[in-house]
Amino acid sequence: MGIACRVFESAGEIRPLGVGLNLLPHSARVLTVLGLAPALAASGIETRELVYYSKHGRRIWSEPRGRHAGYRWPQYSIHRGALQLLLLRAVRERLGDDAVLEGHRLVGFEERDGAVVASFAGRDGGARATARGDVLVGADGIHSTVRAAFYPDEQEPKFSGRLLWRSVTRSSPFLTGESMIMAGHASQKFVAYPISPQARDEGASLVNWVAELTIGGDEEPTRDWNREVDRDRFAPAFEAWRFDWLDVPHLIADSGPVYEFPMSDRDPIARWSFSRTTLLGDAAHPMYPIGSNGASQAILDAAALAQALAEVDDLPAALQRYEAERLEPTSRIVLANRGQGPEAVMQIVEDRAPQGFARLGDVISDEELKTVASGYKRVAGFDLEALNARGETSLV
Ligand SMILES: Cc1cc2nc3c(=O)[nH]c(=O)nc-3n(C[C@H](O)[C@H](O)[C@H](O)COP(=O)(O)OP(=O)(O)OC[C@H]3O[C@@H](n4cnc5c(N)ncnc54)[C@H](O)[C@@H]3O)c2cc1C
Known part of the structure; x- marks a missing residue:
């Protein structure tokens, strides 16, 4: 988008941590627009199908995924560390080596003279640096320091x-x-x-x-x-x-x-954007890892934020537009995931037939199975027709 930016990461060295995660077709679309499809294909598995089973190993539901389901973009199953390193490499190649600064833990920030000044501590906890920018984006995870500054009374997750x-x-x-x-x-x-x-x-x-x-x-x-x-x-x-x-x-x-x-x-909150500062990803909407949405929704946030910053000159207004686009949809997913999201069908089968079943149709109808699956796809923003109508060059 041609917007200069720097990433300040608290870890002393970015290492490929975590295990697997899934990127749904809507976030794969964003990464494809950014030219990352070949790197993703080389690092992850294009998920072919999703299958739910009972605790006795009996099949309850199966559906094709990604391109196998008719989406124009794949679903990827990928190691979180591989995804992270792939993104890091792309950022460094495109924005320069100094676009990502490791060993910088955000400890405070304030607005001064039409800018945000952020303060960082080093690994030893001592003051390390300050940085000045037009906008501060708190993408600092479930224990976000930026979120805590705006919601000081919020408890632990x-x-x-x-x-x-x-x-x-x-x-x-x-x-x-x-x-x-x-x-x-x-x-x-x-x-x-x-x-x-x-x-x-x-x-x-x-x-x-x-x-x-x-x-x-x-x-x-x-x-x-x-x-x-x-x-x-x-x-x-x-x-x-x-x-x-x-x-x-x-x-x-x-x-x-x-x-x-x-x-x-965490409970959904009413605001992410405060003048020149906003929240993104897990800092804004940490959710249960149900329905493969954690990383995907963070990527959709980033796309919406970049687009708003590129199109709206007044920066606080751009952050408001980003929030208006993303806060409600992601809050709905947080709440849907508390209710088991698409996995609700597994609980329905357990409740109705804890000892197992001879015929699935005696326990749950095809119609009920389909309703749960399609309802969640709408909530999570990857309804087939709606997503396929999206363009191939624009981030949002
Ligand atoms: C180490 C790790 C392993 C994970 N493993 C998995 C996994 O295996 N599977 C899965 O589905 N999800 C995993 N997750 C969660 C998943 O990555 C997120 O749900 C999703 O990617 C949303 O990403 P995010 O960038 O919003 O938050 P995160 O991925 O949590 O990233 C937040 C980043 O901010 C940094 N940070 C935090 N506080 C500060 C600060 N004060 N100053 C500067 N930087 C700060 C953190 O070090 C981290 O790099 C993991 C998260 C982490 C941090």
Whole structure:
């Protein structure tokens, strides 16, 4: 958009952290407009289908995804670190090496003489630098410092009572080799999808998986994306989940390090933009990782913000326009995800047939299945016709 910008990152060194995530067709469209489709295709798996199963491994729902479902853009399953490094490389190539400054933790900011002055601390906590800009964008995650400045009374993130354990396992491919599956229900779930095109080309699969259990309580346990834990904390609960299409205990036993994190979000807020400062991504709307929306919605925010800044000369008005476009849709997703989003069908089956079923149609109708799936796509902004009507060159 020709807007000069700098990214200040608190980490001393940007490393490819995290495990897998999904980019839905609407965010893949934005990255394609930015010329990143070849890099994405080389780093992620184009997701072919999404399949929901009961805890007994019986199929409840399956749907094609991305281009296989008729979207003009793919859905990608990708390692978060691979995506992050791909974006970092593109930013440095296009905006210069000094566009991203590591080891700069934002500690305060104020508006002065028609600009925002931000202060940063270094790794040792000592004052490091100040920077002056026309606009400050707080894209600083679920524990956002920028958000806390505007909402000083907000408490810690709201804990759902559910813990997630995540890892990757190299194994033989399951289903199509490009399938994403979810099995179980709201209080015990297993999610798996392959994320490595290199492993696929070798006839194998690098499977990203998430095991989820309800432990209760409403105080958020420590959130440390890099905390490794012992698999005995959750593996026994999945011992019986050996299905003819996937051996869950085997995936858990054979994996690399396992990371634990709490499933939490925050209540939607009424405002993101305050004069020359605004919020974006998890800082603005942290949500449960349901329906593959965390990273995708952050990318859609960025596209809307860039477009508003390019088109509206008055900068506070541009930030208002961005907020008007994005606050309500993302708040709806936060709330929809609290109600299980598209995964609600798994809970319906569990409630109606906890011991299993002989015929799915006796438990849930086709119509009900379709209504849940299409309702969520509308909320999350990737309704097929609406998205396919979008252009190929404009960010929004
Ligand atoms: C280490 C890590 C691992 C993750 N792993 C996964 C995963 O495996 N799967 C998944 O679905 N989601 C994961 N997430 C969440 C996912 O990345 C986000 O939901 C989504 O990408 C939205 O991105 P975001 O840029 O808004 O926030 P984030 O990805 O959280 O990025 C926020 C960034 O701001 C930096 N930051 C925070 N405070 C300050 C400050 N005061 N000054 C300067 N910089 C600051 C952080 O270091 C971080 O780099 C992870 C997040 C993190 C931080």
